[in-house]
Amino acid sequence: MADDLRGPEAAPAADGVLSGGRTLVRALAGHGVAQVFGIPGTHNLEIYRHLAVYGIRHVTPRHEQGAGYAADGYARVTGQPGVVLTTTGPALLNAAAAVGQAFSDSVPLLVVSPGMPLRHPRLSTGLLHEMRSQTEALRGVAAFSHRVSSVAEIETAVARAFTLFRAGRPRPAHIEIPLDLLEATEALGPVRLAPPLPRATPDPHAVRHAAGALTAARRPALLLGGGARGAGSACLSLAERLAAPVVTTANGKGIVPETHPLSLGVALHSPGVQKWLTARDVVIAVGTELAESDFWSPPPALHGTLVRIDIDVAQMYGETPADLALVGDARTTVEALLAEIPAARQDGHHARVPADVAALRGARDAGTAARDGRWIPYLKAIRSVLADDAIITSDSARCCYYGALPHLPLSPHGRLLHPTGFGTLGYALPAAIGARTAAPGRQVLALSGDGGLQFTVQELATAVQLQLPLPIVVFDNGGYGEIRAEMAARGDTPTAVDFPPVDLPALARAYGGRGTRACTAEELRRAVAGALDTPGPTLITVPEETS
Incomplete structure (x- = not known):
């Protein structure tokens, strides 16, 4: 060139x-x-x-x-x-x-x-x-x-x-x-460019072997990670063809519609879903490490056949090694499987799956209802004013991993960007700025806690300079709420986790943006709706209990 x-x-x-x-x-x-x-x-x-x-x-x-x-x-x-x-x-x-x-x-x-x-x-x-x-x-x-x-x-x-x-x-x-x-x-001569590369394709014999196992499965499950992001349509077709319920990691959230009858959403952390997963006779894991950070605990032992689909061959030999390994691009590999699997199952299992998934959803939510319930009305209010293709960025905050990941439904048109694994703090606000500059025609909302926000709060100035319409919803519990709770659970006296009050809306105004408080879900709905149409950032704090 x-x-x-x-x-x-x-x-x-x-x-x-x-x-x-x-x-x-x-x-x-x-x-x-x-x-x-x-x-x-x-x-x-x-x-x-x-x-x-x-x-x-x-x-x-x-x-x-x-x-x-x-x-x-x-x-x-x-x-x-x-x-x-x-x-x-x-x-x-x-x-x-x-x-x-x-x-x-x-x-x-x-x-x-x-x-x-x-x-x-x-x-x-x-x-x-x-x-x-x-x-x-x-x-x-x-x-x-x-x-x-x-x-x-x-x-x-x-x-x-x-x-x-x-x-x-x-x-x-x-x-x-x-x-x-x-x-x-x-x-120098013409610029040196990276060569175009074809999509990596799996071994055809391995595909046929895996397709045989899937066709014979009575209790299949589909587990999607971030590596399945470009294969959403194919993964949904595979789930429907196998009548296989779908559970995702945090990075896989929304790859298939979370309102679909087969979807369990982001639920690997649920003891009920983990127990259900161990009882599947075949688990198809696409683009995921099956890591402790996905399950929030050591991964459970799977008793069925594990089919792993991944571009990274090293994943086949990780902590949870594959029984059947398909190394290749996720979309290409899943489409190859679909070509080998009959279009209709004849075992009568289809009709029972939606009811099973509904029961599983109830079991998933029942164990965490007391903990998660505080955020759900506010998340419903946020969801009600966001477009289907909105982008939400989140932080390592309780309102995000206990709230938004399992309880804010997404379709494949939308996206939730979450700092998984490494678990950094301060991600939501600058990531939202990057997302908004990448997709100026889409709504973007940042969701954070007061502790994480203050790692990168100076990026309010960047959002003001760019005049990005950007609601920033901050659940304020006066410090590091998760660590405070962990200390209390250990019987320790909470230490170094409580902050003096900070007027975050006033800080946003000092940077040249807007700031307000929302003490009810309806107040939050109105504030977010207004922020989406206002140039520059709007920081909205939601006070919450510190327990």
Whole structure:
């Protein structure tokens, strides 16, 4: 691909000589990057000077962790990699928590930072933002950290990252460019691009073997994780053909309509659903780790045949190994199974399944009704004013994992973005900003607790600057409510979990947004409805008991 520029400076560089900064931006544009998130600093200015020339939009959060979460939300909504630009040292480390969350949730996230100069001595010299090894730090949370050694290698590193994003299970990557290489120049030809890759297809013999087991199953179940996101229609067809109830992980929420008669929703944490799952004669797990973070406890022992469908071959040998392994793209693999399974079951089992699912839903909710009931009226109020394709971002907050995950129904047109696994705090607000910039025509709502919100509350300024219509619903229990409850359950005196009162609506107004309180579900409904039509963020606190 030639050096394709647009705008008043849209002329190829003389003799194809490009700086390292321009080489990076050209490579990002060549891979379809249209928007990046970051904060300029002394060491990355050569990158910033070329963004507008290549038509790449820039969003400036108020903290690099917010940039990472915003890029994560952007990636989850668009399906395209989110890109973060940081400067050296503390800025990169600020983004590291977001990289860890993206790794946990299989999100394609690219973080680019300058590094110490190419021939920087091993001993400390006191250079600005100097640290022992940025690459070693990021290798602990990313799929790889690539420090380049020439201007030409920048393109190779970008192509490597995009090949990772396309070739299998998406994971975050970090590219470090020595700061002297950003200003250095080199004669380059057409930009190096990651190759197009076909969808990974499973072994046909394995498909036929699995199809035979599914056709013979009397008590099948379908378990969907985030890796099934692009296979929703095929998974629903498979569930209907097998009369198999469907349960999802947090990242699989809404892949099939949660109002469908076969849907159990996000319910792997329910003891009743876990007991039911262990009694299935065949369980088809699509795009999920079957991890402790999915079940909120060690995964139960499955007594039936486990059919695992995953792009990541390593999942076949994890804590819950597959009995029948189908390695391939989820949609391609499920469609291959459908081609091998008879269109109609003749065992008479179909008619009993909806009633069984209804009973299971009751059992699922009965055990947690006392705990979860406080949030349900408010979630119904929120749901009543949101469009079917609305995007909800959530935090590691009780109102989210006890409330929204199991009790706020979604269709495949909508989306709930939740920080699973790594379980970071402060995700909801910046992720909502990223989601809203990715999908300007869709409603976006952030749902958080007061503890998590204050990790990234400064991103209210970003939402004000962008004038994004964004309701931010905060259930305020005056501190870290989950940890307070865990301390009490241990018989400990709650320590370091209670906050002095903070007037969060006033803080939102101080940033230039709007703020209000909602003490009833109806007040919340009205406040959210108004916020969806008001430019800029509206922070709505819902006071709740601290127990």
